[in-house]
Amino acid sequence: MSKPESKAAGKSEVVKDLSMLKQKEMITRNYDALTSAPETGRKVAATFVPGNLNELIQVFGLLNNLPEINAIQNGMRKLSGDYILEAEKRGHSEDVCTYVKADLGSMAKGNLAPNGKPLPRPDVLLLSYTGCFTFMKWFELVRNEYKCPTVMLHVPYQGEGTTTRNMRDYIVKQLKQEVIPKLEQVSGVKFDIDRLRELMRESAKAEDDFVWVLETARHRPSPIDAYFGSVYYTGPIFTAFRGTPDASEYYRLLRAEIEERMAKGLGPITPEGDMKQQKYRLVVEGPPNWTSFREFWKMFYDEGAVVVASSYTKVGGLYDLGFRHDPDHPLESLADYAMGCYTNMNLPQRVGLLEKYMKEYEADGLLINSIKSCNSFSAGQLMMMREIEKRTGKPGAFIETDLVDPRYFSAANVKNRLESYFQMIDQKRRVASAA
């Protein structure tokens, strides 16, 4: 993902930008590795963010290409609108997940990476998470296009609000019997469990620092924005970099920068500059809108609203609840990881998590950004909001946008709702302080 450019150009800003530069360089390198795969002969796996097996992919020397991330990239670079239209021209209806359509449309139009070169054909489609049913259909369409091998790891849903030994064994068995043999076959590399342990050791290091950063939002003022800003912070750990020394380095740099901001009492860095006043502390549920990401963020910035915790930054793992990739139990921990991502939690678990965030991060309210084309996220959200209101006594608000379809971001409407919501919090506060 590209980084927000810092407007302020003071001396200390140079230090802050180090993590951003680092991530930018990592992403560029990864795209270059992907687009040069036909020349270098490296094999490519395509996979999704939730429950991804990045360490395992690396054991086999495969490059990791994430179509969701490509769709986000194209959304932020204002390209997704055209791609979606292209996909619709090819017969995909208006209500289909817009990540899918942005990806299929991009494929139809040359599948260009941000470096302007075409992304390679995948050598294997690794479906390592089935909690989103659309993922399965998405890869079915991609497989139809590329006629490449597919590996499917079936991940049981936490319908009862917990994972069991049985569920874990079931995943480990699939890893041993299906996933690993297939990846060996595609890559021609023999599985090496010690290499996997090594990568996981590196993952856990980065995960510690990542959690440390997320939890700084407990402070007042919060030195980070746990939704817009943290989308960038999740980049390396949710995607192709987890388990690499690069990722550990990124989080080390980031941690130092946030430590410094906190020591200086600074708020988050935003595309509009440092956030000065923090009038509202919010918990946000649901993915952001990518096509108007900056405009959306600015609506919060202008009103002095900082996000202190979000569920979206947990789609690639609930590290803040204690999960770490465990080198001593590598396959088991991959199983736990896949089952533990946010979208695999049932509704009561999600409500419980949001309630915990509301309380622990001392939030003023819960905001839900409901995504029309993502039922995995959206189903039950209004009920969740009511429940949080009941349990915390804090007001909730509901806005509706989309992931990467620019047609579904109505700025005036979203702004109107947000402003109303912030003024509502104000009014409630005034009444509370008068009482």
Place this chain on the structure above:
Amino acid sequence: MKCFIGIDLGSTTTKAVVMDDGGKQLGRGITNSRSNYDTAAAVSKQEALIDARFTLFRRGLEGEAALAGRVDAFLAELERNFRHVQFLEQLDDLEATGVRHGAGLRFAGQEKPLRAALGEVFRQLRAESEGIFAPGAKRKSDFFRDIAGSRFMALGDAVCKEAGLSFDLLLNVYDKSIIEVENRPPAGAMEGKFLRALEKTLGATGQAAANGVAHRVQAALAIPLEEAYVVGTGYGRVRLPFPKEHIRSEILCHGLGAHIMYAGTRTVLDIGGQDTKAIQVDPDGIVENFQMNDRCAAGCGRYLGYIADEMQMGLHELGPMAMKSTRSLRINSTCTVFAGAELRDRLALGDKREDVLAGLHRAIILRAMSIISRSGGIRDQFTFTGGVAKNEAAVRELTKLVRENYGQVTININPDSIYTGALGGAEFARRAVQV
């Protein structure tokens, strides 16, 4: 006297309410929003201040023996005369503007007859204005554009025919001029206009009584109306030349306005020109929750406007016609344009206009019911506001559906509900100064 003013810039009309420091409403004003919110705000505010003057006259005349039992009639007469004076002034402005526009190159060679025709049309307009503003005369609209426009067309056509002049030329001049005049708030001191109207009104009264009345009216006119604080709300609010703290979301204003009108209000439904809002308020009128339509404005006031155009009827004729229906048809409510197509289809199949219209009204209300239920349902008392609350067929369908779904709930509909947002704004203005 300190005045607190709320201005609600709607998509169709702009409303203003003036309040005194005791929270009493002094006056209200309304104007069409045009495409120019600055003017709309200025005009509605001026109208509200004029109305406030009448309130002061009423207060001043209450003890006047000469008018015992006739204060209402006297004030009605005074207002009628005032409106007439105002109308004539705007007519002068329109004529002068027209003459200026009629002198352009475009009219070379025809300037003279054009000027003569303009002079004749305005002479006739002035002459018949006595009738338009005669006691008991009904005006379809109080907006200058509507009154002057329809008569200009009628008289102009005849005058042009007689003079052998192309009506298009005259129309061209009118179109250019009316926009200019409309966007120029009526100028000149209000006091002079009031005094002229007073003179005319008192003409019929005996001298001694006239002196007493004139004295009291003049005393009321001398009370300065000081704008202590102005709050703006509505979609155009950001365009208002106010600092940010003078701007409130219309959701909050509607909630508070409904609470002022009916203190027992807990749920508010507002159906305006382009959006439908369901608002839950606490016993103090503080907003607890809200939902509104997103992405699509089907089911709002404009839906009815579109249907009226499709059926070549006036907007205000829809409700009465739907009331004649004996069986309501099912019409979709998800898309305005489709509803228009469905309507034509139904009519072609031989369905009755009133039944189709009843179905359309039901469709709007069904959509509103869904928004209400998402905001938390209807609690006693329920207050219905906005332009659509004036439509009896909409009210009938709403009442039916409320009874079916929520049982016996008090339903409040204020004939002046169009001012709800502005009223809430005025109260916010009052509170802003008090705190």
